[in-house]
Amino acid sequence: MKTSKSAAIGFIFVTLLIDVMGWGLIIPVMPDLISQLKGIPINEASAYGSWLLSAFAITQFVFAPMVGNLSDRFGRRPILLFSLLGFGIDYIVLALAPTYAWLFAGRIIAGITGASFTTASAYIADVSTPETRAKNFGLIGAAFGLGFVIGPALGGLLAGWGIRAPFYAAAVLCLVNCLYGYFILPESLSKENRRPFSWARANPFGALMFLKKYPAISGLAFCFFLFIWQRRRYKATGTILPCIVLIGTKKW
Template sequence: MNRNFWIIALISFINALSFTILIPVLYQYGRQFQLNDFQTSLLFAIYAISQFFATPIIGKLSDCFGRKPLLILSLAGTVVANLMAGTAASAAVLFFARFLDGITGGNASVAQAVISDVTTPETRAKAFGINGAAFGMGFILGPAISLLAQKAALNTPLGKSFGASFLVSGAIAAIALFLTIFFLPETLKTKAEKAQNIFDLGLEKLVTGLLMPKIGILLIINFLTGLTFNIFTFAFQPYFLKVLNQNSDGLALMFLLFGVLAVIMQTAGISQMTKHLQLAQILFLGLLIRSLSFVLMPIWKDIYYFIAVCVLFSLLNSVVQPMISALLSLNARPEEQGTVLGINASYLSISNGFGPVIAGLLVNQEHPESYGYPLYLAGICTFLVLGLAFVKRKDYAVKVVR
C-alpha cells in the first residue's frame, strides 16, 4: 500500500469517527425534541434519502473533475451540518441539518474511489478491508468520545443535551477537511468526459446502473443488505434501552464492542480469509451469520445472552460491506470507479432511509416487546438476500489470483 492510500485511510478513519459519534445519540436526541418513534425514524430517513440523490452526482463529478475537490465539498457540508444540529433550538432545524449533511455527504464513496485509484486489483479487497477497519476504529472511539462529550456538556450551557456530540462530530470532520486540503494529492489519472449540459448529473445512472453487466446485481444485493441492516440498526437502540432496561452509557459500550471486533476482523480476519476463500464466499458467510444473529437476538431477553449474540454478529457482519465494495470495484472499468461506487453508496443510502421507517412502523412504544419484531424481520429478509446472492453468484463473482 502506498502513501496516498494511508492518507485516505486516515481521512476515512477521522470521517468515520465523526459519523460514529452520532450513532449512539441520534435516536435519543430526537426524543429530546419530543419526537415519537416514527418521527425519529424520519430523522434517520431524511439524511439517507437526500444522500441517495446527491451521492451519484458527487461520484460522477469526481470522475470528471477529480476526487479532491468533491471530497472537500462533502466534508465541508458535514462540518456545517453538524454544527447546526448541535445548536438546534427546534426539531425543524435538526431535520434541516440532517438534510444538509445528507445532500453533501458523498465523502465515503469518493474515498472508496480514491482507494480504487491507488490500488491494484490484487490488493483491492485487502484495501477495502483496511478502509472498513478504519470505520470500525471509528466505532471504537466514536461512542466513547460521544459519551465524554455528553458528560462534559453537563457543566456548560448545553447541559444534559445530546447536541454536544454533534458539535464534537463537526470539529472532528473539520480535521478530516484540513487533511484533505493540505495532504491528499489528486489521485484521478484519467478524467471522464465532462457533461454536455448542466442537467447531465448522473442521476440516470441510478436506473441504468441496474442494467450494467455484473454491476446491477451487486447494486441490488447492496440495497437489500443495507435495507435489512438498517431495520436492525433503528430497532437496536430502543430494544437495548427499553426491553433490556439498559442506559445510554451501556449503549455506548455496546458500540465500542462492535468496533473492536470489526477492526479485528477487517484487518487480520479479511486478510486471512482471502487466502482461502473467494470474495463471494466470504460475502455468503457474512450474510449467513448476520441473518442468524438478527433472529437470535430477541429470543431471550437477557443482557448477557444479548451480548454473546452481538459478539458473533460483530465478527462476521463486518465483512459484508467490504466484499460488496471490492466486487463492485473489480467489475467496474477504471474510468467508472467513482460513478459506480457513488451509485452503490446511493443505494446504500436509500436503504438507510427505508429501513428505519419500516422498523418505526413495526414498533409501538406502549408495547416494548414490539421492539423485537424488526429484529426477526431483518433476520428472515437477510437470509432471503443470501439466497439471491448465492443463486446469482455467476453474474458477479470474481476469481482473484493470489
C-alpha cells in the first residue's frame, strides 16, 4: 500500500510537471504562430494571444466546478486521465491549426479539461496522512516552479525544428503520461466516500457561494486571487502585500 501511494504521488507530480511544461513549451513560439496564421507583424500578435488566454480562462472558470463534481461522483482517476487526454488533443489541434480559429478551439478544449490541478490536489488529499499532507502538497509548488523553468527552455530549443515542434512535444508528453497513468494510477476515492453529482455545486457561482460557509477558505481564496492578479499585472512585483494585509486582519 505504501509503495502504491508513493507511485501515485510520483505520478501526480509528473502530471502537474508535464501540464506546466506544456504551457512553457509553447510560450516561445506562440507569437510566431499567431503572426503566421493572421499574416500580421509579430509585435501585433500579443493582442490575439490575449484572446486565446481569455478563452482558456473563461472556459476553465465555467467547467472547473463541473469537473470537480464529476471527480467526487466517479473518482479521481478517470478525471485525471481524461484531463491528460484533453490536453494532448489540445496540443495536437494547436500543432495542426491551419487558421487562428483553430487555436481558439484548442484553447477551449484545454479549458474544459484543465481541471487536472484541482483534481490532482484532491487526489493528494485522499492519499495523504496528517504527517505527509504538507510535504505532498509542497510537490504542487515544486512542479509549478520546475515546469516553468524547463518548459520555456525546452520550447526554445525545439523551436529550431520549426514553430510547431513544441506543440507536438507537449502533446506527446501528455499522451504518454495518460497511457502511463492508465496502467499504474490507482483510484484514491473509495465508493463509499463518493457523493452524487449536484448542479448546485457544479456551476461556478454555486462554487463561489460555497466559500461563504467557510471564512478561512474564502480568505485564502481571495489571497490567491490577489496574488495571481498582481503577478500578471506587475510581473511578480508587489505580490506579497495582499497576503500580509489579510493575515493582519486575523479574519482567517
